[in-house]
Amino acid sequence: MILNQELEYKGDLFPSKIVSFTQEVNSFDFFSDNSVILRVSVIRDSLIRFRYTTKGYFSNDFSYAIDKGQSHGYNFLELLESDDVYQIKTSKVVCIIRKVDMKVAIFDLDGKSILEDELGFHWEENYNFGGNIVKMSKASKEGESFYGLGDKASHLNLKGKRLENWATDQYAFHKDQEPLYKVVPFYIGLQNKMAYGVFFDNTFKTFFDFCAERRNVASFWAEGGEMNYYFIYGPKMQDVVTTYTHLTGKPELPPLWALGYHQCKWSYYPENKVKEVTSKFRELRIPCDAIYLDIDYMDGFRCFTWNKDYFPDPKKMVAELAEDGFKTVVIIDPGIKIDKEYSVYAEALANDYFCKRADGPYMKGKVWPGECNFPDYTNPEVREWWAGLFKELISDIGVKGVWNDMNEPAVMDVPGKTFPMDVRHHYDGNPCSHRKAHNIYGTQMARATYEGVKRFSYPKRPFIITRSAYSGAQRYTSSWTGDNVASWEHLWIANIQMQRMSMSGMGFTGSDIGGFAEQPSGELYARWIQLGVFHPFCRTHSSGDHGDQEPWSFDEEVVDITRKFVELRYQLLPYLYTMFWEYINDGVPMLKPLVYFDQEDPQTHYRTDEFIFGNQILVCPILEPNAIGRRMYLPKGNWYNYWTDEIVSGGKEFWVGTDYDQIPIFIKEGAIIPKYPVQQYVGELEFEEITLDVYYKLGKEKSMLYEDSQDGYDYSKGRFSLSTFSLRGKENELIIQQHTEGKFETNYKRFKIVLHGLPFQVASIEFDNDVISLENAQYDGKTILFIHKDFTELHITGK
Numbered sequence: 001m002i003l004n005q006e007l008e009y010k011g012d013l014f015p016s017k018i019v020s021f022t023q024e025v026n027s028f029d030f031f032s033d034n035s036v037i038l039r040v041s042v043i044r045d046s047l048i049r050f051r052y053t054t055k056g057y058f059s060n061d062f063s064y065a066i067d068k069g070q071s072h073g074y075n076f077l078e079l080l081e082s083d084d085v086y087q088i089k090t091s092k093v094v095c096i097i098r099k100v101d102m103k104v105a106i107f108d109l110d111g112k113s114i115l116e117d118e119l120g121f122h123w124e125e126n127y128n129f130g131g132n133i134v135k136m137s138k139a140s141k142e143g144e145s146f147y148g149l150g151d152k153a154s155h156l157n158l159k160g161k162r163l164e165n166w167a168t169d170q171y172a173f174h175k176d177q178e179p180l181y182k183v184v185p186f187y188i189g190l191q192n193k194m195a196y197g198v199f200f201d202n203t204f205k206t207f208f209d210f211c212a213e214r215r216n217v218a219s220f221w222a223e224g225g226e227m228n229y230y231f232i233y234g235p236k237m238q239d240v241v242t243t244y245t246h247l248t249g250k251p252e253l254p255p256l257w258a259l260g261y262h263q264c265k266w267s268y269y270p271e272n273k274v275k276e277v278t279s280k281f282r283e284l285r286i287p288c289d290a291i292y293l294d295i296d297y298m299d300g301f302r303c304f305t306w307n308k309d310y311f312p313d314p315k316k317m318v319a320e321l322a323e324d325g326f327k328t329v330v331i332i333d334p335g336i337k338i339d340k341e342y343s344v345y346a347e348a349l350a351n352d353y354f355c356k357r358a359d360g361p362y363m364k365g366k367v368w369p370g371e372c373n374f375p376d377y378t379n380p381e382v383r384e385w386w387a388g389l390f391k392e393l394i395s396d397i398g399v400k401g402v403w404n405d406m407n408e409p410a411v412m413d414v415p416g417k418t419f420p421m422d423v424r425h426h427y428d429g430n431p432c433s434h435r436k437a438h439n440i441y442g443t444q445m446a447r448a449t450y451e452g453v454k455r456f457s458y459p460k461r462p463f464i465i466t467r468s469a470y471s472g473a474q475r476y477t478s479s480w481t482g483d484n485v486a487s488w489e490h491l492w493i494a495n496i497q498m499q500r501m502s503m504s505g506m507g508f509t510g511s512d513i514g515g516f517a518e519q520p521s522g523e524l525y526a527r528w529i530q531l532g533v534f535h536p537f538c539r540t541h542s543s544g545d546h547g548d549q550e551p552w553s554f555d556e557e558v559v560d561i562t563r564k565f566v567e568l569r570y571q572l573l574p575y576l577y578t579m580f581w582e583y584i585n586d587g588v589p590m591l592k593p594l595v596y597f598d599q600e601d602p603q604t605h606y607r608t609d610e611f612i613f614g615n616q617i618l619v620c621p622i623l624e625p626n627a628i629g630r631r632m633y634l635p636k637g638n639w640y641n642y643w644t645d646e647i648v649s650g651g652k653e654f655w656v657g658t659d660y661d662q663i664p665i666f667i668k669e670g671a672i673i674p675k676y677p678v679q680q681y682v683g684e685l686e687f688e689e690i691t692l693d694v695y696y697k698l699g700k701e702k703s704m705l706y707e708d709s710q711d712g713y714d715y716s717k718g719r720f721s722l723s724t725f726s727l728r729g730k731e732n733e734l735i736i737q738q739h740t741e742g743k744f745e746t747n748y749k750r751f752k753i754v755l756h757g758l759p760f761q762v763a764s765i766e767f768d769n770d771v772i773s774l775e776n777a778q779y780d781g782k783t784i785l786f787i788h789k790d791f792t793e794l795h796i797t798g799k
């Protein structure tokens with residue numbers, strides 16, 4: 001057999017001229033002379049789908065990524081035909097389709113070009129596998145930048161990179177290594193201050209090239225399937241991200257404890273080791289909400305079993321840990337050990353639930369338990385069965401969360417580290433080979449896990465974490481970035497990965513704090529914790545190969561720094577929870593890179609380090625050893641240095657000094673930041689008041705606070721409390737209005753108001769138009785006063 005690509009290469013094929021078109025409501029089909037059909041569907045005014053087929057008909061339209069609940073509808077839609085082009089117009093964009101070659105160009109209503117085909121759609125027959133390699137190339141404008149694509153370990157701005165999407169167990173990956181664990185074929189382009197997005201919803205191996213091979217061309221292609229992409233118009237990056245997130249879906253609120261600090265290692269066992277770790281957290285008073293059991297808790301790595309030597313009575317242990325405020329999270333892998341005595345295996349076998357090779361036998365692969373078969377999670381019946389398996393773990397034993405690993409899927413000791421490509425998958429009634437199902441396998445496993453954990457946790461909320469994921473996985477699961485390394489470079493990578501994941505709809509993500517492979521120095525661990533507490537998911541994890549990675553494995557200074565920053569996270573829980581609520585409600589990313597915050601400022605286009613946590617806290621990690629500060633950039637506006645309350649105006653780069661137990665943190669002026677008292681775990685304390693840190697501004701600013709019962713589903717029946725604070729500062733006055741929605745009654749009754757940067761001495765305080773004495777407000781003469789939480793207007797006047 002000749003395997004010479006050069007010999008096999010027969011060149012690209014292109015659509016020929018358009019000979020006819022049909023319209024069905026919001027969908028237009030354009031037919032070329034050589035049987036290409038382009039289907040343009042207007043989903044919203046700023047969201048248009050493009051689908052191409054070369055077969056003369058379209059295959060069944062099925063996607064795991066698209067959220068069925070996303071909203072449709074447009075305000076305006078019109079098709080005009082002229083001699084040379086068809087023109088589809090919505091209330092946001094104009095899409096031109098050229099008759100002579102089917103090329104597409106999209107403009108805004110002022111006629112400014114947003115995205116235009118270079119070669120446009122073309123394809124190449126795939127002689128190895130049949131079908132087509134489907135390709136798209138777009139002309140790239142001068143100065144264009146590119147963002148998105150999920151977990152890529154590259155510069156935040158992907159200009160000049162060539163990237164590959166193929167879910168891969170990439171142990172100890174390095175900077176710019178491709179491919180990684182997750183597949184998010186969605187990017188954001190930014191040119192001439194306008195942003196747009198492209199979501200290439202194709203689960204085959206996909207590639208993106210952002211002006212790497214050719215300076216003025218951005219292209220993407222897949223090794224099979226359809227050219228099927230969604231164009232999203234901004235022009236604000238904010239709107240692109242939000243539209244993409246609505247399209248592929250948002251998660252439910254996690255239980256609040258899941259936003260606490262988590263401790264993990266490969267592996268904590270036996271039982272007394274687990275308890276030693278959890279007790280030490282309480283003894284050292286470092287808050288912690290979750291403890292993880294890695295693969296060694298199982299009996300011979302058989303999922304849903306326990307090693308009874310290490311864990312003689314799991315139910316009792318889990319209950320005792322719970323009493324101390326710890327939720328137990330356990331790992332579950334996809335490989336099921338081939339062992340007829342093992343009930344999970346026997347059941348799956350009896351029901352024919354395992355993936356098969358093209359010629360019939362079950363696909364076998366080696367993972368931790370030895371030879372395994374693998375459930376086909378793309379089969380709804382298999383997912384249903386899998387969900388049912390969680391009954392004992394969740395209902396009986398009391399486990400609170402499940403951790404899905406190795407679901408790229410990973411296989412040991414084989415080239416390619418995964419299933420053979422001929423393996424067959426159900427794909428929810430669209431049978432296909434592993435080439436198509438590979439990238440979605442992990443998501444379907446996490447989905448089945450989510451369904452099970454949710455069923456048996458009810459009326460509480462489930463918690464799932466996965467390593468592999470495809471676009472849309474955020475509807476079911478959180479994720480982490482896999483096997484990183486204890487190095488300074490990886491701290492830089494983690495910072496970028498989390499910003500990128502947030503921009504890619506998958507915000508509930510974290511890195512292994514301290515690094516998974518190798519051993520961090522105390523200083524590196526401290527710097528990592530200082531960043532990690534500002535990531536939506538916050539967990540220390542390590543391979544355990546090189547020593548321990550509990551905070552106390554380092555010196556006392558590191559223990560103190562860890563405590564200080566984990567405490568800060570626990571104080572900021574209401575702020576973080578509000579961010580989460582905005583994410584699930586409005587599709588707003590929890591972490592915002594500077595370019596997202598101010599795309600008009602070209603200084604932000606290549607910044608990687610600084611990001612905005614929520615809406616009002618700017619964080620800039622220290623990424624080098626021996627630092628006594630760093631250079632950084634603040635975007636427009638005035639910002640308070642969190643540590644000193646000094647006000648700095650943005651739009652410039654400057655040097656900021658910090659001590660070892662600090663990283664640069666800035667608060668947007670006018671912000672009102674809610675804080676809980678420090679607790680050792682979520683729900684430990686009932687408190688009488690919470691703090692509102694009020695940062696004076698001459699002018700206006702809005703802040704939000706979302707609360708509910710922190711678990712369960714009452715919030716969906718209106719039992720939540722959503723406060724909007726409108727701050728207005730004048731030279732001699734500060735007015736805060738509060739508007740509250742929802743039926744949830746918080747336990748606490750007052751706010752402790754801490755005033756920052758107030759430029760005047762307080763003379764009087766009015767509360768809903770009644771003057772209250774400074775004494776009654778317990779005003780301390782400087783910055784602190786107390787007020788009933790149900791105020792609608794607080795009016796502070798100066799002397």
Ligand code: MIG
Nearest residue numbers: 265266294295405467482483
């Ligand atoms: O082949 O379960 O990324 O977090 O500790 C290694 C053991 C398997 C890889 C995961 C890591 C986990 C480890 N797993």
